[in-house]
Amino acid sequence: xxxxxxxxxxxxxxxxxxxxxxxxxxxxxxxxxxxxxxxxxxxxxxxxxxxxxxxxxxxxxxxxxxxxxxxxxxxxxxxxxxxxxxxxxxxxxxxxxxxxxxxxxxxxxxxxxxxxxxxxxxxxxxxxxxxxxxxxxxxxxxxxxxxxxxxxxxxxxxxxxxxxxxxxxxxxxxxxxxxxxxxxxxxxxxxxxxxxxxxxxxxxxxxxxxxxxxxxxxxxxxxxxxxxxxxxxxxxxxxxxxxxxxxxxxxxxxxxxxxxxxxxxxxxxxxxxxxxxxxxxxxxxxxxxxxxxxxxxxxxxxxxxxxxxxxxxxxxxxxxxxxxxxxxxxxxxxxxxxxxxxxxxxxxxxxxxxxxxxxxxxxxxxxxxxxxxxxxxxxxxxxxxxxxxxxxxxxxxxxxxxxxxxxxxxxxxxxxxxxxxxxxxxxxxxxxxxxxxxxxxxxxxxxxxxxxxxxxxxxxxxxxxxxxxxxxxxxxxxxxxxxx
Amino acid sequence: xxxxxxxxxxxxxxxxxxxxxxxxxxxxxxxxxxxxxxxxxxxxxxxxxxxxxxxxxxxxxxxxxxxxxxxxxxxxxxxxxxxxxxxxxxxxxxxxxxxxxxxxxxxxxxxxxxxxxxxxxxxxxxxxxxxxxxxxxxxxxxxxxxxxxxxxxxxxxxxxxxxxxxxxxxxxxxxxxxxxxxxxxxxxxxxxxxxxxxxxxxxxxxxxxxxxxxxxxxxxxxxxxxxxxxxxxxxxxxxxxxxxxxxxxxxxxxxxxxxxxxxxxxxxxxxxxxxxxxxxxxxxxxxxxxxxxxxxxxxxxxxxxxxxxxxxxxxxxxxxxxxxxxxxxxxxxxxxxxxxxxxxxxxxxxxxxxxxxxxxxxxxxxxxxxxxxxxxxxxxxxxxxxxxxxxxxxxxxxxxxxxxxxxxxxxxxxxxxxxxxxxxxxxxxxxxxxxxxxxxxxxxxxxxxxxxxxxxxxxxxxxxxxxxxxxxxxxxxxxxxxxx
Numbered sequence: 001x002x003x004x005x006x007x008x009x010x011x012x013x014x015x016x017x018x019x020x021x022x023x024x025x026x027x028x029x030x031x032x033x034x035x036x037x038x039x040x041x042x043x044x045x046x047x048x049x050x051x052x053x054x055x056x057x058x059x060x061x062x063x064x065x066x067x068x069x070x071x072x073x074x075x076x077x078x079x080x081x082x083x084x085x086x087x088x089x090x091x092x093x094x095x096x097x098x099x100x101x102x103x104x105x106x107x108x109x110x111x112x113x114x115x116x117x118x119x120x121x122x123x124x125x126x127x128x129x130x131x132x133x134x135x136x137x138x139x140x141x142x143x144x145x146x147x148x149x150x151x152x153x154x155x156x157x158x159x160x161x162x163x164x165x166x167x168x169x170x171x172x173x174x175x176x177x178x179x180x181x182x183x184x185x186x187x188x189x190x191x192x193x194x195x196x197x198x199x200x201x202x203x204x205x206x207x208x209x210x211x212x213x214x215x216x217x218x219x220x221x222x223x224x225x226x227x228x229x230x231x232x233x234x235x236x237x238x239x240x241x242x243x244x245x246x247x248x249x250x251x252x253x254x255x256x257x258x259x260x261x262x263x264x265x266x267x268x269x270x271x272x273x274x275x276x277x278x279x280x281x282x283x284x285x286x287x288x289x290x291x292x293x294x295x296x297x298x299x300x301x302x303x304x305x306x307x308x309x310x311x312x313x314x315x316x317x318x319x320x321x322x323x324x325x326x327x328x329x330x331x332x333x334x335x336x337x338x339x340x341x342x343x344x345x346x347x348x349x350x351x352x353x354x355x356x357x358x359x360x361x362x363x364x365x366x367x368x369x370x371x372x373x374x375x376x377x378x379x380x381x382x383x384x385x386x387x388x389x390x391x392x393x394x395x396x397x398x399x400x401x402x403x404x405x406x407x408x409x410x411x412x413x414x415x416x417x418x419x420x421x422x423x424x425x426x427x428x429x430x431x432x433x434x435x436x437x438x439x440x441x442x443x444x445x446x447x448x449x450x451x452x453x454x455x456x457x458x459x460x461x462x463x464x465x466x467x468x469x470x471x472x473x474x475x476x477x478x479x480x481x482x483x484x
Numbered sequence: 485x486x487x488x489x490x491x492x493x494x495x496x497x498x499x500x501x502x503x504x505x506x507x508x509x510x511x512x513x514x515x516x517x518x519x520x521x522x523x524x525x526x527x528x529x530x531x532x533x534x535x536x537x538x539x540x541x542x543x544x545x546x547x548x549x550x551x552x553x554x555x556x557x558x559x560x561x562x563x564x565x566x567x568x569x570x571x572x573x574x575x576x577x578x579x580x581x582x583x584x585x586x587x588x589x590x591x592x593x594x595x596x597x598x599x600x601x602x603x604x605x606x607x608x609x610x611x612x613x614x615x616x617x618x619x620x621x622x623x624x625x626x627x628x629x630x631x632x633x634x635x636x637x638x639x640x641x642x643x644x645x646x647x648x649x650x651x652x653x654x655x656x657x658x659x660x661x662x663x664x665x666x667x668x669x670x671x672x673x674x675x676x677x678x679x680x681x682x683x684x685x686x687x688x689x690x691x692x693x694x695x696x697x698x699x700x701x702x703x704x705x706x707x708x709x710x711x712x713x714x715x716x717x718x719x720x721x722x723x724x725x726x727x728x729x730x731x732x733x734x735x736x737x738x739x740x741x742x743x744x745x746x747x748x749x750x751x752x753x754x755x756x757x758x759x760x761x762x763x764x765x766x767x768x769x770x771x772x773x774x775x776x777x778x779x780x781x782x783x784x785x786x787x788x789x790x791x792x793x794x795x796x797x798x799x800x801x802x803x804x805x806x807x808x809x810x811x812x813x814x815x816x817x818x819x820x821x822x823x824x825x826x827x828x829x830x831x832x833x834x835x836x837x838x839x840x841x842x843x844x845x846x847x848x849x850x851x852x853x854x855x856x857x858x859x860x861x862x863x864x865x866x867x868x869x870x871x872x873x874x875x876x877x878x879x880x881x882x883x884x885x886x887x888x889x890x891x892x893x894x895x896x897x898x899x900x901x902x903x904x905x906x907x908x909x910x911x912x913x914x915x916x917x918x919x920x921x922x923x924x925x926x927x928x929x930x931x932x933x934x935x936x937x938x939x940x941x942x943x944x945x946x947x948x949x950x951x952x953x954x955x956x957x958x959x960x961x962x963x964x965x966x967x968x
Contacts, residue, residue: 013744014863021866070744078864080872102744194710202746204707205689222706223688226678259773260497260554260586262686262766264748281765282746288769289743292776293858299783300854301847308859308869312879319851319880323888326847330840331895337836338899344828344835351828351835352821355842355951356814363785363810367803370784374777375792379498380562382505385792388564395796396803404807411815415822467839 013071016063020075023060024083061090069095073102076111080309085114093119097126100135106307108138121146129155130175130277133162161247161276170254171247173287174268174277177201180208183217183238188230190220203280205264209238216267216275218242244269245279251287252377258284298456301325322460329464333358336468340475343483349416350478356408357428358470362463364400365436368393369462372444373454381445390441397437401430420482428474435473436466497555500547504559507544508567545574553579557586560595564793569598577603581610584619590791596622605630613639614659614761617646645731645760654738655731657771658752658761661685664692667701667722672714674704687764689748693722700751700759702726728753729763735771736861742768782940785809806944813948817842820952824959827967833900834962840892841912842954846947848884849920852877853946856928857938865929874925881921885914908965912958919957920950 064072064087072091076084076099088111091099096115100108100123112120120143124132129151136144148156158176165171179200181190190207194200206219218238228237243257245268257263258281268277297305301322306315337344337354344351372389375381381389409426413419443461444454548556548571556575560568560583572595575583580599584592584607596604604627608616613635620628632640642660649655663684665674674691678684690703702722712721727741729752741747742765752761781789785806790799821828821838828835856873859865865873893910897903927945928938 013740017864017866021868068745074744074862074864077862078866078869080869191710195713197711199711200707203689203748205687205748222710223684226675226706226709227681227683229679256497259766259769260558261552264687264689264765281748281769282743285743285765285769285772288772288776292772292779295776295780296783296854296858299780300851302851302854306855308855308864308873309876312876312883315876316880316883319848319884320887322851323844323848323884327840327844327888327891330843334836334840337839338833341832341836345832348825348829348832348835349822351832351838352818352825354835355821355839356811356818358839359814359951360807360811364803364807367784367786367806370780370786371790371792374780378558378561380501380558380792382501382562384505385562385564389792392793392796392799396800399796399800400803400807403804404811407811467843 013074016067016071017075017078019063020060020087021079021083023056023063024079024086026056057086057090060087064090065092069098070102072099073107076103077107077307081110084110084309088114093122094126096123097131097135101127101131104305104307105138106305106310108135110307110310112138117143117146121150125150128175128177129158130162132159133172136163165247168251169247170245170249170251170268170279171277173251173254173279173283174247175201175280175283176277177204178208178265178267178275178278179204180210180214180275181220181234183209183211183233183235185234186230187225187228187232187234187237190225190234191230203265203282208267208275208278209234210275214275215273216244216269219267242267246270247276252291254279255284255288255291256378295455299459301460325460326463329460329467332464333467333471336471337475340471340479343475343479346483347421347478349412349418349421350475353408353412353421353425354471354474357425357432357474358467360404360408360429361432361436361466361470364397364433365440365462365466366459368397368437368440369444369458372441373458376444376448376454386445390438393437393441394434397433398430401433405429405433418482421478424474424477424481428470428477431473432466432470435469436462439465439469497558500551500555501559501562503547504544504571505563505567507540507547508563508570510540541570541574544571548574549576553582554586556583557591560587561591561791565594568594568793572598577606578610580607581615581619585611585615588789588791589622590789590794592619592622594791594794601627601630605634609634612659612661613642614646616643617656620647649731652735653731654729654733654735654752654763655761657735657738657763657767658731659685659764659767660761661688662692662749662751662759662762663688664694664698664759665704665718667693667695667717667719669718670714671709671712671716671718671721674709674718675714687749687766692751692759692762693718694759698759699757700728700753703751726751730754731760736775738763739768739772739775740862779939783943785944809944810947813944813951816948817951817955820955821959824955824963827959827963830967831905831962833896833902833905834959837892837896837905837909838955838958841909841916841958842951844888844892844913845916845920845950845954848881848917849924849946849950850943852881852921852924853928853942856925857942860928860932860938870929874922877921877925878918881917882914885917889913889917902966904965905962908958908961912954912961915957916950916954919953920946923949923953 072095076087079087096119100111103111115123117140120139124135124139124143124147127135132147148159151159162171162174179194181193204222206221207225209217209220211217218240219242220234220238224237243261243263243266245254245257245266247268247270254266258266263281265278265280267275268279270276293305301319303318303321306318372381405426408429409422412425413422439462444458447454447458556579560571563571580603584595587595599607601624604623608619608623608627608631611619616631632643635643646655646658663678665677688706690705691709693701693704695701702724703726704718704722708721727745727747727750729738729741729750731752731754738750742750747765749762749764751759752763754760777789785803787802787805790802856865889910892913893906896909897906923946928942931938931942
C-alpha cells in the first residue's frame with residue numbers, strides 16, 4: 001500500500017465501535033418503524049425510508065470514511081452478521097481489499113461469501129502481491145485465475161512464489177517492497193534516487209545493497225544515510241554483518257531474531273545469495289500475536305479462531321473434536337474405576353476421595369508440561385539439560401506429594417477415622433504426582449522428537465494418564481491394603 | 485544504546501548455544517582431570533591448570549566476545565547455574581548492563597546476586613534511563629541511591645518518572661531517545677541538524693515536531709524527509725493526525741494500536757500536550773511476547789516465569805498456591821460426592837460414571853471461557869453482544885449435551901443394561917454442559933466488571949463449579965430416579 005491515509009488514528013478504537021453501534025441502532029429503529037406501519041400508508045412509509053433511513057446510513061457512511069482500514073476491520077469483527085453486512089456494504093469499494101487483509105480468517109469468510117467475482121477481483125487490485133497471497137486460500141479459484149491473468153509477469157512470479165510457502169515459513173511473512181541500491185555510488189546519488197519516489201515503502205529503515213545479478217551484499221541503514229556526509233561512498237558504510245533470512249526458515253525463528261536484535265526489517269536471501277524479498281516488523285508482530293492466540297485456543301481444544309457471531313452449528317463443529325477426544329479418555333478412566341467396583345462397594349468412601357487424587361496430579365503435571373513446552377519453543381532444552389530437568393521435576397513433585405499428600409491423607413482420616421485409608425490416600429497422591437511429573441515431561445519431549453507440535457495434544461494425553469493412573473493407583477492400593 | 489555492535493547476527497542462536505556448551509564441557513573435563521590428580525603432583529597440576537584450563541576459558545571468552553548481548557542472554561538462560569556463572573564471569577564488564585536488560589527476570593536475579601555494589605553501579609552506567617528503570621526493581625536500594633546521585637538532573641527526573649509507572653502502562657514502555665525539530669525550518673536545515681549526530685537513536689522512523697514549550701505538534705516521517713526537495717518547510721509536511729499515547733494509557737491498548745496501524749514509533753504526550761517520550765515497536769514486541777507467556781503460565785497456575793534451573797524449593801513455591809487452591813475445590817467436590825454415599829453404596833456403577841459428567845462439562849465450559857476472555861481482551865464485547873453470546877453458548881452446549889449426552893447415555897446403558905441409568909446419564913450431561921456454558925460465560929464477564937483480570941482464576945472457579953455441579957446433578961438425579 002503506497003497511498004497515504006489521512007485517517008483519524010486513535011488508541012481507543014472502542015470509541016468508534018460504540019458510535020457505529022449507535023448509528024446502526026438508530027438505523028434499525030427506523031427500519032422497524034417502517035416495517036410496523038407497512039402497507040396502509042405507503043407514501044408515508046417511503047417518505048420515512050428515504051429521509052430518515054438514508055440519512056442515518058449516510059451519517060454512518062461518513063463516519064466509516066474517516067476510519068483507518070484496520071479500525072473498520074475491528075468494528076466488523078465486533079458486529080453481529082446482519083449489522084456487519086450493512087457496514088460492509090457502506091464501505092467504499094476501493095477499500096475492500098485493505099480491509100479484507102485486516103479482518104480475522106473467520107470474519108473474512110463471512111464477508112467474501114457476500115461478494116461477487118468482479119468485486120473480489122477489484123478488491124485484489126488494491127493489494128500488493130504478498131497481500132494477495134495471504135487472501136488466496138479464501139478466494140474462489142475463478143477469482144485467482146482472473147488475478148493471475150491481470151498481473152504483469154514479474155508480479156505473477158512473486159505471487160506464485162509467495163503462495164508456495166507454508167504458513168509458518170519466512171516466505172509467507174515476506175513482502176517485495178524493498179528499495180535496492182548499488183555499492184559503487186555516493187550517498188548523494190542515493191538521496192537523489194530516493195527523491196524520485198513519491199513515498200518509500202512502509203518500514204523502510206534500511207536500503208538493500210545488491211550487485212548487478214541481484215545478489216545481496218549488505219544493508220545501508222537510513223540512519224547512516226542521514227548522519228553522514230553526501231560525498232561518502234555506499235561501499236564505506238554498507239553493513240555486511242546483518243540478519244539475513246531464508247524463505248524456508250521457520251517464521252518463529254525469524255520472529256525470535258526480530259525480538260532479540262530489535263529489527264524493523266530484514267532481507268530474505270535465497271540459496272544462490274539473491275535478494276528475494278524482505279520481512280518487516282509489522283508482519284512479525286501479527287505473526288507473534290496470531291501464534292499466541294492459537295496457543296491459547298489450542299489449549300482449550302478450539303481448532304481455529306471463532307467468529308463470535310458465527311452460527312451455532314459452525315461453532316459447535318469447531319469444538320467437537322476436543323470434546324469427543326476427552327469423552328474417549330473419560331470413558332477409559334471410567335472403565336478403570338469399573339474394574340474396582342467390588343472394592344468401592346465394600347468401602348464407598350473411596351468413591352468420594354478418588355477424584356482428588358486424579359485432579360491434583362493433572363494440575364501439577366500440567367505445570368510441568370507448560371514449562372517444558374515454553375523451553376522447547378525457545379530451543380533452550382539440550383540433552384544435558386533434559387536429564388537435569390527430569391530430576392528436578394521429580395524432586396518438585398516428590399516434595400509436593402509429601403506436602404499435599406499429607407494434607408489429603410489427614411483430610412481422609414478426619415472424615416473416615418481410618419488410619420490405613422489416610423495412608424493409602426497420602427501414598428496414592430505422592431505416586432500419582434510423580435507419574436504426572438514424568439508424563440508431563442516426557443510427553444512434550446517425545447512429541448517434539450517425532451516432529452509434532454508439543455503444544456497441541458500434550459494436555460489431553462497428560463490428563464488421560466493422570467486420571468486413569470490416579471484411579472488405578474488409589475483404588476489398587478486400597479484393594480491391597482484396605483480389603484483382603 | 486547509541487554504540488554500534490559489529491556482532492555476528494544469526495537467526496539460529498541454538499548453534500551458538502551448542503558451541504558454548506562444548507567449550508564449557510572441555511573446560512569441565514580439564515577441571516575434573518585436575519581435581520582427580522590432586523595434591524601428589526602439585527606442579528603438574530598447576531601446569532595443566534594454567535595451560536589447558538585457561539586456554540579453554542580464553543577460547544570461550546573469545547567466542548562470547550563476538551556474540552550479540554541478546555544472544556549471550558539467551559545462552560545464560562539455557563545453562564545450569566554453575567555453568568551460567570562461569571560464562572557470566574567471562575563476559576566483558578562493559579556489557580553487563582546490556583545483558584542484564586535482556587535476560588528473563590528469574591535469571592536476572594541469579595546473576596545480580598553474584599555482583600558487588602560497584603559492579604552493579606558500573607553496569608547501570610552503560611544504560612539509558614528507561615533501561616535502568618526496567619532493572620530498578622531487581623537492584624539493591626544502595627545501588628539505586630548511587631545511580632540517582634550520579635545522574636545529571638534531567639536524566640534523574642526521567643528515571644524518577646519512568647520508575648513511577650506501573651508495569652502495564654505506556655509510561656513503563658516509554659524511552660526518551662526522541663529526535664525533536666521545529667516546524668519553521670526547511671528540510672535542508674533538518675538534514676544538517678541530523679548530520680551532527682553520530683548515529684540516530686534506534687527505531688527513529690519519524691522526527692517529533694514540537695514548539696518552544698516542548699508541546700507536541702506532529703511528526704515528520706523520515707520517509708518524507710528523504711523523498712521531498714530540501715527547500716520545503718517542515719510545516720508543509722508535518723503530519724498532525726497521528727497516534728499519540730498518554731503515559732497512563734494501558735500498555736495493551738498501545739500494543740493494539742501498534743498492531744493495527746503498523747507503527748514503528750509513537751509519541752507519548754502528557755495532559756499539558758508536552759512531548760515526554762516515545763514508544764518503539766521493539767518495546768511493544770517484548771511486551772506482547774511477555775503478555776502471551778504470562779497468559780500461558782497463568783493458565784497452568786504458574787505465578788511467574790521460572791528459571792528452568794532454579795532450585796527445587798523455589799520452583800515448588802511458584803506452583804504451590806495453584807495446587808492448594810485446586811486441592812480446596814477438590815475437597816469440596818469430594819464432600820458433594822460424600823453426601824450421596826448411600827446412593828453410591830446401592831448403585832456402585834454411579835461411581836464409575838460420575839467423573840465423565842464432571843469432566844466433559846469442564847472441558848466445554850473452558851472453551852466458552854477462552855473465547856470470552858479473548859473477545860474481552862480485544863474489547864469486542866458490548867452489552868448488546870453479551871446477550872447474543874449467552875444465547876449462542878447455551879445453544880451450542882445444548883446441542884453438545886444432546887449429542888454427547890446421548891453417546892454417554894448409550895455407553896452407560898451398554899455397560900449396565902439399565903435404561904433409567906442411561907437416561908440419568910444423558911440428562912446429567914446435558915444439564916451440566918448448560919451449567920458449564922453459563923458459568924464459562926458469566927465468570928469472566930463478572931471478573932472483568934469487578935476490575936479483575938479474567939484470565940487469572942476463571943478456570944479454577946469454572947472447574948470447581950462444573951465438578952461439584954456435575955457430581956451433584958448426576959448423583960442427585962440418580963437418587964431421585966434410580967433409588968427410592
